[in-house]
Amino acid sequence: WICLDYTEEYSPEPQPSGYVLGLYQVNTPSGLNVRTSPVDGNVIKAYPNGTRFDTYEIQDNWAKTPSGWVCLDYCKLIREY
Numbered sequence: 001w002i003c004l005d006y007t008e009e010y011s012p013e014p015q016p017s018g019y020v021l022g023l024y025q026v027n028t029p030s031g032l033n034v035r036t037s038p039v040d041g042n043v044i045k046a047y048p049n050g051t052r053f054d055t056y057e058i059q060d061n062w063a064k065t066p067s068g069w070v071c072l073d074y075c076k077l078i079r080e081y
Contacts, residue, residue: 019058019072022080026051026070035069038062052078 026032026047035041038059045067047053053070055063061072 019061019063020077020080021055021058021063023052023054023078024063024072024075025078026053026074027076028074032070032074034065034067038069041069044068 026049029049031046031048032051033043034045034047035043039062047067047070053065053067055065055072057064058072062069063072063075
């Protein structure tokens with residue numbers, strides 16, 4: 001338990017891209033590359049089409065997942081956090 005008298009409400013700033021943290025699903029037949037960093041990071045692996053993943057950070061249209069960074073332009077939001 002905590003006393004809320006000593007806390008502030010946290011409200012993350014909206015991303016200019018419109019993407020939000022949440023559970024996403026790969027939505028492209030060819031799958032989706034997972035990279036070490038956004039845009040031009042090295043490819044670590046690929047998520048097959050239909051793979052669901054959590055997001056931990058968003059930079060523009062890129063999201064950090066448990067395995068690395070992916071472009072959200074090829075994904076659909078399943079559930080917002």
